[in-house]
Amino acid sequence: xxxxxxxxxxxxxxxxxxxxxxxxxxxxxxxxxxxxxxxxxxxxxxxxxxxxxxxxxxxxxxxxxxxxxxxxxxxxxxxxxxxxxxxxxxxxxxxxxxxxxxxxxxxxxxxxxxxxxxxxxxxxxxxxxxxxxxxxxxxxxxxxxxxxxxxxxxxxxxxxxxxxxxxxxxxxxxxxxxxxxxxxxxxxxxxxxxxxxxxxxxxxxxxxxxxxxxxxxxxxxxxxxxxxxxxxxxxxxxxxxxxxxxxxxxxxxxxxxxxxxxxxxxxxxxxxxxxxxxxxxxxxxxxxxxxxxxxxxxxxxxxxxxxxxxxxxxxxxxxxxxxxxxxxxxxxxxxxxxxxxxxxxxxxxxxxxxxxxxxxxxxxxxxxxxxxxxxxxxxxxxxxxxxxxxxxxxxxxxxxxxxxxxxxxxxxxxxxxxxxxxxxxxxxxxxxxxxxxxxxxxxxxx
Amino acid sequence: xxxxxxxxxxxxxxxxxxxxxxxxxxxxxxxxxxxxxxxxxxxxxxxxxxxxxxxxxxxxxxxxxxxxxxxxxxxxx
Numbered sequence: 001x002x003x004x005x006x007x008x009x010x011x012x013x014x015x016x017x018x019x020x021x022x023x024x025x026x027x028x029x030x031x032x033x034x035x036x037x038x039x040x041x042x043x044x045x046x047x048x049x050x051x052x053x054x055x056x057x058x059x060x061x062x063x064x065x066x067x068x069x070x071x072x073x074x075x076x077x078x079x080x081x082x083x084x085x086x087x088x089x090x091x092x093x094x095x096x097x098x099x100x101x102x103x104x105x106x107x108x109x110x111x112x113x114x115x116x117x118x119x120x121x122x123x124x125x126x127x128x129x130x131x132x133x134x135x136x137x138x139x140x141x142x143x144x145x146x147x148x149x150x151x152x153x154x155x156x157x158x159x160x161x162x163x164x165x166x167x168x169x170x171x172x173x174x175x176x177x178x179x180x181x182x183x184x185x186x187x188x189x190x191x192x193x194x195x196x197x198x199x200x201x202x203x204x205x206x207x208x209x210x211x212x213x214x215x216x217x218x219x220x221x222x223x224x225x226x227x228x229x230x231x232x233x234x235x236x237x238x239x240x241x242x243x244x245x246x247x248x249x250x251x252x253x254x255x256x257x258x259x260x261x262x263x264x265x266x267x268x269x270x271x272x273x274x275x276x277x278x279x280x281x282x283x284x285x286x287x288x289x290x291x292x293x294x295x296x297x298x299x300x301x302x303x304x305x306x307x308x309x310x311x312x313x314x315x316x317x318x319x320x321x322x323x324x325x326x327x328x329x330x331x332x333x334x335x336x337x338x339x340x341x342x343x344x345x346x347x348x349x350x351x352x353x354x355x356x357x358x359x360x361x362x363x364x365x366x367x368x369x370x371x372x373x374x375x376x377x378x379x380x381x382x383x384x385x386x387x388x389x390x391x392x393x394x395x396x397x398x399x400x401x402x403x404x405x406x407x408x409x410x411x412x413x414x415x416x417x418x419x420x421x422x423x424x425x426x427x428x429x430x431x432x433x434x435x436x437x438x439x440x441x442x443x444x445x446x
Numbered sequence: 447x448x449x450x451x452x453x454x455x456x457x458x459x460x461x462x463x464x465x466x467x468x469x470x471x472x473x474x475x476x477x478x479x480x481x482x483x484x485x486x487x488x489x490x491x492x493x494x495x496x497x498x499x500x501x502x503x504x505x506x507x508x509x510x511x512x513x514x515x516x517x518x519x520x521x522x523x
Binding site: 136162163169269278279 | 452453456459460462466467469471476477480483484490493494499500501502503504505506513516518
C-alpha cells in the first residue's frame, strides 16, 4: 500500500500504532528512576520512569498494586516489567506495569540485559546447541549447597518419583563472591570425571543479588562447553538468570527439576503391569489363532478329494473333446487338399501341348510337300529353258564355222563393223573351239 | 548389552509385547518371546521393588574424589 497517498483518520492511525507497539513489546523489563508519581481518585498509580537521558510514562493499575512488596516513592531505582501500549484518546504511549522490582536493581538489570544480549548474539542460547537429556538417568549430580532447602526439595521428589537413579551431590557455595567460580569448576570437574549423566545446578529463590552468581559470564561459557547436559534449577518461577538461557533445560524450581528429569515409578510399575497383561493376552491370542488355523487346514484337507475328482473329470471331458475336434479338422483339411489336386489336374497344360504338337507336325508335313513340288516344278522349267537356250545358242552356229569378233573383256563389245576398231587394237575372236587373240592390221584397200 | 538396566529391560519388554501383539510370529517363537517377556517383567518389578534412593556426597581430597553417603541432618528449614 502506498502510505503517502493514504489519508488516515487520527483514530485509525493511533489504533495502528497501538497494535504495532503492543505486538512488538508484549513483555519487557525497563530499569529507571521513579518520578512525577501521582495517584488520582481512580487508585491507579501514574509516574514517569527516567534515566539520565530519557523518560517514559508508566501506569500501575490498582489491581496490580497488591503485588507490590513496598510502596512506590519518588526517586526509587526500580525495574518495571510490563508491556507498551498506546492511550488512543491522547496519542500517548506508555508502559503498562505488571511488576516492580526494588532493591536498586536498576544497574544489575542493565548489566544483566547487556550480557544476555551479547551471549545471545554469540549463539550461546541457541536451541541447536542444547544437548538431549536421558529419559531414565542412572546417575544425576546436583551442584548445590548440601545444606539448603533446594537440595532437600529435589531429593524428596526424586526419592518419591524414581529411586533407581543414584544422586550425587557436589557441594559448592551458591551465593557470594566465590560461588560462580566454584560452580564453574564443579561443572568442569564433572565433565572430566565423565560418570554422571546430568548436572543440575540447584539453588532456592532470592533477590537478584542473591542469584547473581548465575549471571556470571564465565559460568555461562562453562555450561555451554559442558558435554554432560546441564539443567538450571535456580530460584523461583519468575527468576530468570543467564544460566537459565544457556542451560540445556531450565527448571522453574529444584523440585520441578526432579519432576522433569525423573520418570514416576508408579507410572512405570503400571506400565510394567499393563505390558504383562498385554503379553498374556497376546500369547493367548497366538495360541487360539494357531488352533483356529489348524482346524481350518484340517477342514480343507478333508474337503480335498472333491475338487480332485472334479478336475479329473474335467480333464477327461476336455481330452475327448480335443481328440474329436482334431480329427474333424484333419479330415476337413484332407478334403480341401483333394479338391485342390483335382482342380490342378483339370487345368494341366499337357492336353494343349499335345494338340499343338499335332498341328505343328501337320503343318511341317504340308510345308515340306509344297517345297518338294515347287522344286520339281522349277526343275522341269529349268530343263525346258535349257532346251530352248540350247536351240538359240550361238555356240551351235560357231560349231558350223562361224566366229564372233569382240573387244576384249571386260568391255566385250561385239564388233560388227570395221569402224569399231583401229589399227593395232587387240581384239578377240571366238570360235567353236575357243578364243583367238588378234591384232588389227592396216587395211589394204584403204 | 553390557549391563541390563531398568530402562533397557523396559524398552525390550515393550518391543516383545508389540511383536507378540502383531501376531506375525510362528507359535514356537511366540512362546520363546513370551518366556523372555515374563522374565523381563520379573526383572523390572524386582528393580522397582528393591529400589531405595541412594544419595552420596562427592568430596574432593588431595586432588581425587571420594563419595560418602549423604545424610540430611538439617531438614528443619
